[in-house]
Amino acid sequence: MEPLAYRMRPTTIDDVIGQNHLVGDKGIIRRMVNARRLSSMILYGPPGTGKTSIARAIAGSTDAKFRQLNAVTNTKKDMQIVAEEAKMSGQVILLLDEIHRLDKARQDFLLPHLENGHIILIGATTSNPYHAINPAIRSRTQIFELQPLTPSDIRQAIERAIHDKDHGFGDRAINIDEQAMEHFVQAAGGDIRASLNALELAVLSAEEPVHITRQDAEDCLQKSSFNFDKDGDFHYDVMSAFQKSIRGSDVDAALHYLARLIEGGDLPTIARRLLVISFEDIGLASPQAASRTLTAIEAAERLGFPEARIPLAQAVIELCLSPKSNSGITAIDAALSDVRKGRSGEIPKHLKDGHYAGAKDLGNATGYLYPHNYPGGHVKQQYLPDNLQKARYYSPKDTSKSEAQFKQVYDNIKKE
Structure with missing residues (x-):
């Protein structure tokens, strides 16, 4: 006997549970079914939210022939069989699970059948189709997002x-x-x-x-059926919420999302994101936070789960409660923006390779002033190209004593 979950799958659109924005009285999929004007679509969302059920319900509500394949396990030959059946019957609804795994050969085979309407493709995936699915398929389908069930x-x-x-x-x-x-x-x-x-x-x-x-x-049901797919869109939503909670200094929210990531067991991704946060969001406001975060990550990697949760939690708490500064990332992004717009300019002659050699001994003979020969290790001279002499990329924050000191030095140099 089939499993209960299989037996209880809806046979018509009226039997679908949840997803009212798609199959409710005014839902777009219901309107398509009622009008008998089906078009190919991609359904994406967390596992167990009804992607397969909706596909079967559409077929049951329209009396259309229904076939189900998987982009991971089924071959081009399997698709050819479906295509032949579609030619004979006029139309077949094809549910293609894991559609983001579809390779170019099978994709090229499907495209003409989608265009002539013989195959109504319903692709199912947990991955964001805007990132994971080939544009040629996307352009021929409607994309519908399924929400987690209540x-x-x-x-x-x-x-x-x-x-x-x-x-x-x-x-x-x-x-x-x-x-x-x-x-x-x-x-x-x-x-x-x-x-x-x-x-x-x-x-x-x-x-x-x-x-x-x-x-x-x-x-x-010994533990929560935690929806976690490291290649899926839901995973990236959790990662985004994790970083934004740390940036917003909400310790409890950050620990909650850390717990969800720990349940997913993806330690390398957690480690990478924490290290990024320590530089991107805390940055120069607390320069030592990055090195302490790295120490915590190395300890977590050496310990492995479940003990790894301890140094990870400590790193998250420190990052949440540290002063914040994004001056580092905004500075380099501003410089990159100029470079990508073609604003690069000629490098001053005294900075070019070859003029530096022996500069300490030659002093001003080359035009380059060796800073270590001057009080305080600084001397005023041109470093930026002529057309960028007034460019200012670094904008110091005043959120901590550390960066306030950097700001004082920076301002003094710029005033000269």
């Missing part, structure tokens, strides 16, 4: 499975405690598949009459 959506799915006599457990007397239901709902993390798999395990492993307690629910 706890009420998960509860609706569980209750439907309990009472459905044809596909669920409606033919059995099942008593489920409210605390058990709450655990299935909350710990599923918005993943209907995970909640239904846990419910099925609880029911099939129970003695008659079936009574599911909170402990049973915890045994069958």
Whole structure:
């Protein structure tokens, strides 16, 4: 017998749970189905949010032939079989999972069939299609984002499975405690598949009459079904929220997102982002924060999880509560902007290679003034090209004593 999650998949658009912005009364996919004017589309979102279910529901609501392939495991020959069937029947809805893994050969084969309308492609992916999918496919499809399902959506799915006599457990007397239901709902993390798999395990492993307690629910769904795909769009959203929380000095929010990243187990990505943050957002306001962050990262890498969480947490807390300055990144970006616009100019002759050799001994003979020969290790002379002499890239912050000292030196030099 098929798993419960498979049996409970919707057969029509009316059976789909959640995603009202797409399949609700005014949703664009519902309007397409009602008008019998289907077009190829890409559905992207976290696992278990209904991408496959919506594809099957579209087929069920239109009586169209439905085929399902996977871009990782199915070959061009498999697609040719679907294409031949589409020619004979007039139209086939093809659900292509992991569409971001589609190579050029299979893509080139599909394109003409999409253009003539014989194949209605529904691509499913957890990756952002604007980043991961070839433009040739994107230009021939509508792109729809699926939202994480709400706890009420998960509860609706569980209750439907309990009472459905044809596909669920409606033919059995099942008593489920409210605390058990709450655990299935909350710990599923918005993943209907995970909640239904846990419910099925609880029911099939129970003695008659079936009574599911909170402990049973915890045994069958022992940890949150945390949606984490290091190549998926959701992962980058968490990383973005992580950095922005540190930048905003919200320790609790930053630790929350760190915990989600730790659950994903991707230590190299966490380490890289922390090191970037230490330079980009704390920067010259606390120059030693970067070296301490690197020390914490090296300790985490040596320890591995779960102990690695300790130095990582300490680094996050310090970065959150450190003074902030983005003067380093804004300075180099301003300089890069000039260079990319062609504002480079001729290098002053006294700075060119060859004039430096022996400058300490020759003094002013070459036109280059050797700073170490002057009080304070500084002497006024031209360094920027003629057309950029007034350029100012570094704009010091006053968020810390460290950068205030840099600002004082910088201002004094510029005044000369």
